[in-house]
Amino acid sequence: MPSKKALVRRPSPRLAEGLVTHIEREKVDVGLAVEQWEAYVEALRTHGWETIEVDPEDDCPDSVFVEDTVVMYKNVALITRPGAESRREETVGVEEAVARLGCSVNWIWEPGTLDGGDVLKVGDTVYVGRGGRTNAAGVQQVRAAFEPLGARVVPVPVSKVLHLKSAVTALPDGTVIGHIPKVDRPSLFPGFLSVPEESGAHVVLLGGHKLLMAASAPKTAELLTDLGHEVVTVDISEFEKLEGCVTCLSVRLRELYA
């Protein structure tokens, strides 16, 4: 059944200790990050999403990046086993939240690792990034969880950025967008549009032609507006310093059964 709920998780007071892998560490202003997070949540609400706060996990610096802890396909919530050990505790509260919402719960098991940021769904095609955080066993377990439900899992190499969705996301019509220097194999996607900025590759689909994007990609916002999309922007500079992007701050639940 169509639903418009989104999981979010308040930033930890230890946010500034979050992991950085592909970029230089920069000082994070936690107070500003909280303001930016609140504005992000407000943008989701303004555009028709009911936001559900997962209990905060103050001891986990990266817990605000809730996308990495669970992958939804239909009514099934696949609880991940994050590739970074420091993030594994984050899944506990998320599992409880999705179970309360009536999802069927499934899990990635050792030796599998999977970060939700490595999973991009385009219709029933589920692209899974095989990179620093997601291993081959993780990809195989996504297949086992979702293919019996009608998905087709397509593994994609990721070597230049943290996650698959740091490199590419998809527009409402299924066109995959990415900033070419950061995409390993653009030819793997049937329809690919190159965008001028790295953070322009990240869109959250708000419904209809509305896209939520970071304020740091004005040229891409202009391009997508010119193509007929309605672009809503949020400043997420403090999360970008930790390799976060608009997608990773929420998990949209579009097919809840309950």
Ligand SMILES: NC(=O)NCCC[C@H](N)C(=O)O
């Ligand atoms: N899905 C995402 O883009 N997640 C961002 C995670 C950033 C966090 N600092 C990490 O390295 O795990």
